[in-house]
Amino acid sequence: MTCHTRQTGQLLLALATSGSIPERAVLIDYLQRRGFLGSALEGMGGDAFRVGEAFLQLITFMGCSPHIELEPPPQGGPFCYVRIDGPWSEPLLRHGRNTQAPRCCACRARITDWQGLLPVWLERTQDPIVDCPRCDHRQRPLDLGWRRTAGFGRLFIVVEDVFPGEAVPVPALLANLERTMGGPWQYFYVRD
Ligand SMILES: [Zn+2]
Numbered sequence: 001m002t003c004h005t006r007q008t009g010q011l012l013l014a015l016a017t018s019g020s021i022p023e024r025a026v027l028i029d030y031l032q033r034r035g036f037l038g039s040a041l042e043g044m045g046g047d048a049f050r051v052g053e054a055f056l057q058l059i060t061f062m063g064c065s066p067h068i069e070l071e072p073p074p075q076g077g078p079f080c081y082v083r084i085d086g087p088w089s090e091p092l093l094r095h096g097r098n099t100q101a102p103r104c105c106a107c108r109a110r111i112t113d114w115q116g117l118l119p120v121w122l123e124r125t126q127d128p129i130v131d132c133p134r135c136d137h138r139q140r141p142l143d144l145g146w147r148r149t150a151g152f153g154r155l156f157i158v159v160e161d162v163f164p165g166e167a168v169p170v171p172a173l174l175a176n177l178e179r180t181m182g183g184p185w186q187y188f189y190v191r192d
Contacts, residue, residue, distance in 0.1 A: 005165045006079065009191035011059070011162040012094055013169060014153030016142060017183040018126060021087045021154055027181060028084055031157070034058070036173070037082055041072070049082045060161065062166055077159040078107035085156035091125045091142060093118070093151035097163055103143035109134035111144065125152060148188040155182070164189035 022030075028049075029192065031037040035054025043159065051070055061068060069079035086092075109132055111117070120129065121141035128138045133165065140150055149164075167189055177185045187191040 008161050008163040011159040013187045015155045015182050015185050016091050016152045021182050037186040047083050058188050060168050081186045083158040087155040091152040098191040102146050104132035105137040106137035110132040132184045151188040
C-alpha cells in the first residue's frame with residue numbers, strides 16, 4: 001500500500017537511558033492523556049496511532065508547511081501519524097540516508113569511517129571504544145554527536161511523515177518526557 005511508503009522521512013524522539021525504561025503501554029497512555037496521540041490506526045501492525053488533538057501544540061511545524069495531512073487519505077499517500085518503537089533492552093541506532101558522520105564529543109572531529117565501525121559500536125554502546133582520530137579522546141558510542149541526523153535509543157516516538165527540520169518538539173514536551181518518562185529524550189530526523 002502506498003500509504004506505508006515514507007515519502008519524506010521521520011522525526012524521532014528517543015530515550016537512550018541505561019536505567020529503567022517506561023513500559024510501552026505507560027508511554028502510550030501518557031501520550032494519549034497529553035493529546036499527543038489519538039486512537040490506534042487499524043491495519044498498521046498495532047503500533048501506529050493518529051495524532052491527538054493537542055499534537056500541533058506539542059510539535060511545531062516550521063516555515064510554510066502548508067497543509068498537514070492528519071488522516072489516511074482515501075486515495076493513499078503520505079500523512080502524519082505516530083509510531084511507538086520499543087522498548088528495547090539495548091540501545092539501537094536509527095539512521096538513514098541523511099545521516100552524517102558522527103562527531104567526537106570532545107573536539108567535534110568527524111569519525112568518517114563510522115559505517116565500518118558500526119557493528120562493533122552496536123554490540124558495545126556503553127563501553128568507551130571509540131577513539132577520536134584527532135584528539136584521541138576515548139568515548140562511548142552513546143556519547144557521539146550526530147547533529148540530529150541519527151541517534152541511539154531504547155524507546156522511540158516516531159512521527160511520520162516529516163521532512164528533516166520541518167517539525168520540532170516544543171521544549172515543554174521534552175521537559176515533561178524527561179521528568180516523567182525515564183530521563184532525557186533527544187530528537188533527530190531520519191530519511192530512508
Ligand atoms: Zn576528538
